[in-house]
Amino acid sequence: MKVAELLAQRRADWQQLEREIDQLQARRRQMTADRATRFAELYRAACADLARADAWQLPPRTVQYLHRLVGRAHNQLYRSRTFNFAVWGRVLLHEVPRRIVREPCVQLAFLLFWGVFFASAFLAFSPATWPNYAEQMLTTAGIEQLETSFANPLAGRELQDDVVMTSLYIRHNTSIGLKCFAGGLLVIPGVFITLFNAAYLGAAFGYMARPEVVEGVHFFEFVTAHGPFELTAIVLSAGAGFRLGVAWLAPGRLCRLASLRRAAEEAMPVMGAAMSLFFLAALIEGFISPAALPWGVKLAVALFSAAVLVFYLVFLGSQRSGADAVG
Amino acid sequence: MAASTSQIDTTIQIVTPENIAFDYQVAGPFRRWPAYLLDLAARFGLLLVIMVAASLLDWLGAGALAVAGILLVWFLLEWFYGGFFESYWNGQTPGKWLLGIRVLTIHGQPINALQAVMRNVLRTVDMYPLISLQVLGDLPPVYLFPTFFLGLVVMSSNRRFQRLGDLVCGTMVVSEERPWWTGMVQGEDPRAALLAELLPADMSISPDMARTLASYVERRGGFTAARRREIARHLGIPLTRQLGLPDDTSEDLLLCALYHRAFIGAAHENGWRRSGG
Structure with a gap:
């Protein structure tokens, strides 16, 4: 399969991941379990794509795009822990x-x-x-x-x-x-x-x-x-x-x-x-x-x-x- | 990717729990300084809002409460504005959000509340040395102007652009750019596809060559015709000879054709492995 076809095939997932990130970023509304699972799935798929970028010989700009996409998704998946007053009180x-x-x-x-x-x-x-x-x-x-x-x-x-x-x-x-x-x-x-x-x-x-x-x-x-x-x-x-x-x-x-x-x-x-x-x-x-x-x-x-x-x-x-x- | 990690650049590689390595772009002082100024403005704005609300309270006859409220809000904004937002907004303050930067630990993980508060409290030290505004004229000695000189020196002496507060808390600020999709370069020159058909069917393109071709074709749109010729001839002339093409073949066109063959054209499979292997 040619790279162009591969990209066309994967692009829909990447775009969906981008939309999910935007929504998470804009307002942190409660995620349903389905959407959280879907988000994690898309994120892992993007990670896998990035890992195989070399083997697939993706062009450099696409690799850069993937780095940024995975970075943004990573920051939404792993979120900062807020103040836990019970723990602080114990400390x-x-x-x-x-x-x-x-x-x-x-x-x-x-x-x-x-x-x-x-x-x-x-x-x-x-x-x-x-x-x-x-x-x-x-x-x-x-x-x-x-x-x-x-x-x-x-x-x-x-x-x-x-x-x-x-x-x-x-x-x-x-x-x-x-x-x-x-x-x-x-x-x-x-x-x-x-x-x-x-x-x-x-x-x-x-x-x-x-x-x-x-x-x-x-x-x-x-x-x-x-x-x-x-x-x-x-x-x-x-x-x-x-x-x-x-x-x-x-x-x-x-x-x-x-x-x-x-x-x-x-x-x-x-x-x-x-x-x-x-x-x-x-x-x-x-x-x-x-x-x-x-x-x-x-x-x-x-x-x-x-x-x-x-x-x-x-x-x-x-x-x-x-x-x-x-x- | 092996090529990009060795470059002198402001990227930091992170290995995630998924065992994937990806690159973060570290944010430098010229990205963080405007974010700080925006936050400073936001703090003043908030204080003004509180003051207006307080004057309403004063008008209702609760003047003392109003003054006390202003003093407390002032204290909290001064010391805990950054710590509060960075813990609740996932490593961003309003200024950082506008500038698209985010605080993470040096391992790429989210920061906790302790780190968020501490790195903001320690900004006091990054502001050193403080300069008295008396050098400018007859002002009361209480006005001290922070120079941020120490923070700048410390930032420029490590590769993650960490100021003192970041070094102590093990945090860094990364810029989080919205990725833009480029996809493959297609249809720039219709003759490229035609020339690609003329190339030998058994020609194999090495990974290095494919990367080079992509780098060239993705950027050639920004060059003039003369510049394209100048860049393309280094690869184009040997290839023209090797493939036995006429001497007057445009080197630029040849590279586009090879790019087409490598990435887009579905005509031949020439030793390309299938995806997902």
Whole structure:
């Protein structure tokens, strides 16, 4: 049989496959079983034609046509998996805490963040060691802004202001966390963002703790409730980011790319946990922290969230799954 | 196909579960950049729509909810627009859909939601270095302009055009062109069929020769007569001598006749194996 006859014979099938692809592409309506079977049949037939293209000596353009046709059909047959929230929930509750506890990068981020935080807080608190440290770190304008924000006792706000501020915190704080995470891939930006945040927050805490700063009382009353979740979330984003950077700097026995890919699978769920914490922290920061509640209530909220974190990291984190016990 | 895989080209070969190898065309920066810009425009458009809806809400007296809604939508669009669409639209965002490109794993399989979200979050790093717009004049220091320089450098240093986010997630972007049907070239020159009849009936055409003939005939429509002669003479002159045809036979016509014999003409079977063998 001549190629021209062969093409004429096969062309009807290829055209039908093209039409099916177009329909699938345009709207993903529910396919009937018949049509799905027919689609798979046509796809396999086109694959077979492509495989025999050399033996049949099809002209180059027809081969190119077949490559494109099979490629498009392949992309419609094998579709992306969407979010599976049940699986993600299980990952967040079971795998992530174990990973966080055992991950050296998270421990490094923890030490780095809190070390710099306390050092900076001490320098800002006592002007004797480094005069003007607080002014240099926070800038004079920043200090003024801090002082005016907390000049008055927390008297609560309208509920609608709470709603607005909560979404502002969600957007602002989670964005910082995500930038810190992504920057970790290049190591230097990640370390820089982490250190800067630790130093800045530490300086603010240290400065506000000075006895002569009267606004400090209101400041500490404000930050108590959401502190545990927010600061932990920052450390987790930084740690997940470091994991990416370390993956290609010290790949171990894998090649750098494979090591990066594995790190990505491990780091993204940790970042997911961090985002959830940012979200919770923003809710507390928006609704509870500025409210005119007695300080004891806010302290109770802080202790409760700390207890939740301890439960999450220590209890869930030390659990052994069956696979771990065997391996 | 053996010839095409060794070419320096932007194709990636994929072996499917059906054990078929086929080629994908990898999409380069000049295909992906417009898609990104379109997505950026779509994001702004969506935000504007939300703002209009919010102003309606504000008018109804729920101003705070409106502002909160805008802030949340802004956050979600900024970080999860790409991840959302790429997971639900089978590796495409609206911009990618318009440009006909799609995200796949490097093994040609569909991406999962984790990869979709992560490669979009990591775009932050591909945007580096950020340039402060203060160099242009007296602007607040918050406006940072992404240069995408790092992403471009990384893309051009690997053969799948992967940016950093793609490398980390093991994904690539392929262009998915709608195939156009060409079929066989027929009826360009009626004399070709006549000349094909005059060729010796026992003449066999090797696979290499058939491929060469197809490459020539499929493209000859775009050449001038002089150019056709120039290209066709390399094969045409030796063949004219071998077949004992008159010296003034047009080489171009001879190649068309051979093409006709090889692919179209049903007159003789000359050692051609049957299909489906």
